[in-house]
Amino acid sequence: MTGTRVPKITMWRAIVAVIFAAGWYATYARFALGFSQSTHLTDRQPWGLWVGLGTLCGVGLSAGGFGIAAAVYLLGFERYRPVLRTAVLVSFLGYMSVIAGMMYELGLPWRIWHPIFMWNRHSMLFEVSWCVMLYSTVLSLEFSPALVEKIPWNGLRDWYLKQQHRILIGLVLVGCVLSSLHQSFLGGLYLLTKGKLDPLWYTPYLTTLFYLSAIPAGLAVTVMALYLCVRSLNVKLDTGILSELSRVIAPMIGLYGIFRFVDLSSRGAVSYMFRWREETFSFWLELGLFVVAPLVLLNLEKVHNNPQRLYWTCSLVVMGFMTNRLNVSITGLQASAGIYYVPKWTEFAATLMVLTAVVIAFRYAVIYLDILPKNAASRWMVKEGVA
C-alpha cells in the first residue's frame, strides 16, 4: 500500500458524519449558549432526556458485565467465558458514555469532583455518584488486560497481568456489589418524588424494580452486541450461547413482571392500569415491550434457536426497558408538573453522538483487541486495512 488513502463514502459513514455534525452543534449550544438554547428543560421539568436516556438507560443497559462476570468467576459457569470480555466491554463503554453524558447534564460540570470531598450521606445521589466513580474504576481494571496484553514490553505486560489476575476475584465481587447498589439507587432517586410521580410508577420498591429490570436488559444488550459481532465483524462464536443467554433472560423478566404486578396490586394501583389517560398508554407500551412480548417470543422454539430472531426479541426488551426508564423520569411526572416536555433536537443529537461513539469504540475494540475469537481475515477486512 502506498500514499494516502481517501476514505470511501459509504452510507454508514455518511450517517455517522451527520450524527457527529449535529452532536458537535449540540455540544456548542450546550456550552456556549447554555441550557435554554440547547434543551427544553424548565423548572417544572428539571431532568429530561439526558438523565432519562443518558444516565438511567445508560447505566441500566450496562448491567450485562457484572451479570456475566459473576456467572463466570463466582458461580463457575465456564460456558459463558467466551462472551465475558464482550459483556465487560459493553459495560465499560456504557459507563464511559454515562460519564460523558454527565458533562452535558450537569450545570457546572467542572465541579464533577465535588462529591469526592463534599459529603452528604443522606443523599441518594451522593451514593449514586460514588457508585459511578468506584464501579467505573472496577470496570476499567476488569477490562484492562484486553489492552495491556497488546503492550510490546514483555516484562511490564506480564507483571501487570499477573497483578491483575491476583485481585481479579476481589474486583468481580466488589463490582457485583457496587453495580447492584448503583442499579437500585437510580430507582431510589425517585423515592423523593412521592406525590409527584404517577402511582403507576411510584412505589417504595422502586429500588428493587430498577434492579430486577436492569439485569435482563443488560443481558439483552449483550446478546445484541454478540449477534452484531457475528453478523458483521467476522467473529467465530457458537451462536448456541445466544440461546443460552436468552434462556436466562426470560425467567428474569417473568420475575420482574410478577413483582411489578404484586407491587401495583398491593398499593391499590391496579385501577390506574385501565384509566383512559396518556400515562396508561405509556404503561402498557412499556409492559408490552419489556414483559409480555419477550415472554411469549423467548419461549417459541422458532425464536429460541434463531440468532436473528433472538436479536430482534432482545431489541424489544431493550426498547421496553428504555420506555420504563423514560416513563419514570418523564411521562410519570408530567401531570403533576402541569407541562408537556418534548426534548429539543439538540438533546437528542448530543445523546445520539455519545451513543454512536460507543458503537464505534466497540467496533474497533472487537477488531483490534482479542475480545472474541476471530475467523481468518475476510476480504473486506484486508481491503480496509484492518486485518
Next chain:
Amino acid sequence: MERTRAILVDITKCIGCRSCEQACKEIHGFPKETGAKLSPTALTVIEEHGDKYVRRMCMHCQDPACASACLVGALKKTSLGPVTYDGSKCIGCRYCLVACPFSVPRYEWTKLVPYVKKCDMCSARQAKGQPPACVEACPTEASIVGWRDEILEEAQRGVLLDPKYVKHIYGSEEAGGTSVFFISDVPFEKLGLTAAPQQAMPPLSAAALGDVPTVVLVGGSLLAGLYWISERRNQVAAEESRQIK
C-alpha cells in the same frame, strides 16, 4: 430542639400591594419588573387566585427534601430555621428541583454558569435579629415572623376563634411541617397550595439507604460463599480426575 424562626402568612389580610416582592428584589439587587411566577430573580411573588392574593416562597421545611437530596450538601437546614443554599458547593445536578414537594427552587437556565435560586428567609438578617425584608415591608401584617412554636400557636388561636378561617394551617403537616404557614378563608386547593404529602420526605430515601450495609454484607458474603463452593467443586473434580489416571 432549638427554637427556630417561622413566617405566618394570613391570606385574609393580604391586599396584593407587592411590597414584599419589591423588598425582596431590592435586597437581592434583582430587576424591579414583577412576574406571575417564582423565577431566579423573584424569590417571592404574589399569585392572584380570584380575588385572593397568595404569596409564594420557599416553605423552609423542618426536614427538607432538598437538603437530603443535595449530594454535596449545598442546601442546609440552619439551626435558626431558614433553609440556605451554598452556591460554591453546587454542581448543578438539579436534584433539589426534582425533590422539592412544593416545586419551589428555580434554576438559572439562561446562564452559562447557572445556580439554584430560592428564598433563604433572609438568613443573614435574621441572625442579626432583623426580620426578613418581605415581612418588614408588609403594611398590613399579612406576613409576620416569630419563633415557630409561638407563631404556630398564634395561627391556631386565630383559626379557632374566627369562624371565617379554614380549619387548617397550611404548613403544619405538609411535608412533615414547614417554617412558613398559611391561614385562609378559602380552601387551600383553590389558592394553588396543593396537597403535598403529609409526611417528611427524607425518610422515604433514608429507608432505602439504611438497607445498604445489610445488602453489602449479606450480598457480599453470599457471593463469596458461592465462589468458594464453585472453586471447591473444581478442586475436587481435578483431584478425582488425577486419581483415575
